[in-house]
Amino acid sequence: MKRALISVSDKAGIVEFAKKLVELGVEIISTGGTAKKLIENGVKVIGISDVTGFPECLDGRVKTLHPNIHAGLLAMRSSEEHMKQLEELNVTPIDLVVVNLYPFKQTILKDGVTREEAIENIDIGGPTMLRSAAKNFQDVAVVVDPEDYDTVLKEVEDKGEVSYETKFYLCSKVFEHTSHYDTLIANYMRKQRNANDFPETISMTxxxxxxxxxxxxxxxxxxxxxxxxxxxxxxxxxxxxxxxxxxxxxxxxxxxxxxxxxxxxxxxxxxxxxxxxxxxxxxxxxxxxxxxxxxxxxxxxxxxxxxxxxxxxxxxxxxxxxxxxxxxxxxxxxxxxxxxxxxxxxxxxxxLENILQKQPDTAYDLKKVSGGLLIQTIDNELLPNDLEVVTKTKPSKEQMEDLKFAWKVVKFAKSNGIAIGKDKMSLGVGPGQVNRIWACKQAIRHAVEHLGADSLKGASLASDAFFPFPDCVEEAAKAGITCIIQPGGSIRDKLSIEACDKYGIAMVFTGMRHFRH
CATH class of the missing domain: 3.40.140.20 (AICAR transformylase, duplication domain)
Incomplete structure (x- = not known):
């Protein structure tokens, strides 16, 4: 190893790393703020402009995008033609690249950050150097993580170079890192457009x-x-x-x-x-x-x-x-x-601070399936603005509060789900059954076993989806439950309504279901 290029935003440990490289006979090329820090700490540095023969320009936007850099990175040492061209072009190979990128993530996470500020922190030259070096990993070691400094130094000290296995490991870290970086940028831009559709391809990080x-x-x-x-x-x-x-x-x-x-x-x-x-x-x-x-x-x-x-x-x-x-x-x-x-x-x-803060409506709910991924918007809604009372008996104000309480519980029970509540307390939950009547019987049985049969007198029952048959109403009536909330929408809704009217039960349709699988 003879020549290294160092350009980092995160400068933790970089001075010590560079000093050790120099002790091992490696010359250092560096840019901008990194070069300044190394020089201030007594590290001999070759400026990037001395390598490219071209000054840094456009407020530092263009520094390393030059053939003298990328030819030095991409030349395959095993290719006589490549090495001959380097000699003809007077380009010195670069054996080690140490780069970490502009702090795009830290920038977009700041309160009040502007789009212009975010865009200015999109690194161009850094990812390009990383990808060039990683593509030619058999000849160039590329370090993107300060945690790898010690590994590289030890191998150079012991063997004079970085092993093939370590270079391949470092190469894979680079592509993970640049993929993460590009995904952050793409997702930021998407949010800036307020896009709420599902894209043709999706990347997440x-x-x-x-x-x-x-x-x-x-x-x-x-x-x-x-x-x-x-x-x-x-x-x-x-x-x-x-x-x-x-x-x-x-x-x-x-x-x-x-x-x-x-x-x-x-x-x-x-x-x-x-x-x-x-x-x-x-x-x-x-x-x-x-x-x-x-x-x-x-x-x-x-x-x-x-x-x-x-x-x-x-x-x-x-x-x-x-x-x-x-x-x-x-x-x-x-x-x-x-x-x-x-x-x-x-x-x-x-x-947990902000324990009641919900995710934004733009958040995704993800479910992994074999060979694929299901993506949906999260279920942030609870009830529609208008609820429909479909029975002759109307729920009282107190019963309506109980219905809403039970509806919140059943929203988060696995489907098929039934929840029973009264006086701001859940009495029984029947989650995850393969049919609704089993869920209903389970919820009732739990309440009876733990609280006694009288606990269900005047209670409210919530179902996460419609009743296909009146059997749940029959069970509710036997238990003493006096009001029900459910989505409605079954072709047999009439049977459930008639059963409620028979027993004097109030029933409310939401027009909204909450399956949870």
Missing amino acids: FEKVQDMRYGENPHQKAAFYREVGNTKGCLTNAKQLHGKALSFNNINDTNGALELLKEYDEPTVVACKHANPCGVGSADNICDAYVKAYKADPVSIFGGIIVANREIDKNTAEEINKIFVEIVVAPSYSEEAIEVLTQKKNIRVLT
Whole structure:
């Protein structure tokens, strides 16, 4: 290795790296701010203009886009013709490229950034040099990540060059990096156009948060990634205060609980198990809300996940500590609450600011299928503006509030789903059944087992999709349920309406369903 080109925005460690290269007999070419920093720290540098014979111009937009640079990168050392041409053109080969790019991501994440500022931070020469070097990786080592400085230095010191295996590894990192960079730019431009259609091709980019111990099952590998952009209120921004690292299933289940929690403005606690709500309670304070969520299903909440939209105080923490739960997430905790919760070794305690902030309507919901990807806009809606009361009996104001409460719960239960609620408390949830009557019977049975048969008197029932038959109305009537909310739209709607009128049940059609698969 004889010559290296260094041009970096992230200058962490670059002075020490360059000094060591010089000690190993490598001459350094550099540009702009990088050259200035190296010179200030006593590193001998050849200016880029001395190599190209052309001055940097257009406020630095054009520096390295020159044949003297790219011929030095792309010449195949094994080709006699290439090397002869370099000699005729008086071009010196470049053996090492160290480049990281203009901070486009950091720029677009700043509050109030303008389009002009974002565009000015789109690197042109950097990706071009990286791609040239990476294409010719068998002859040129290319470093885009400061974490690789030590590896390169050790191999050059030990062998005088970087091994083929390491150069191929570095090459693959370059194309991952430039792909990520270009995707950020493309997605930014798309958002600037306010495009809400689905493009003919789609590229997305995510950044690793952590490797997981295992996936959905112990024999599966997994990792957790975050989107690039504003992810306020998302689990990727949560801070863990106590407990071991979250697992794959912990993250998936907690995300489901948080999505449901965002539907409630008043003090609310959601208990979740296997991505399904098992207890939901709203009250004037967070402790009473937790007690409701617990009473809704004291069996399923054991080993489950609890999320709250208000600060956890000491009283609430003491109630939570009466059972074993996997995770507690809240916007904040009192000092006393932290002292109580951390008495248990295995509980994970997380804090999440902006816990009620929903994703924008432009966000995507992704589902991986074998050989493909399903993409849809997220289900940010809850109810249409106009609800239709289709029965002779009309719901009271209190019953309408109960219907809306139960509708929020069933929106986040796996389909087919039924949720029953009363007085701002879920009484029973029947999620993920292959037919609706099973879901209905399950929700009723849960309520009876945990709260007693009388708990269902005057309760409200929500169904995530229409009733194909009147059987759910029959079951609801036997249990004492007095109002129902469902999308409607079945060719047999009349049968369900007639059954409701027979038993004096109020029924509301939403005209909107919430399947969740």
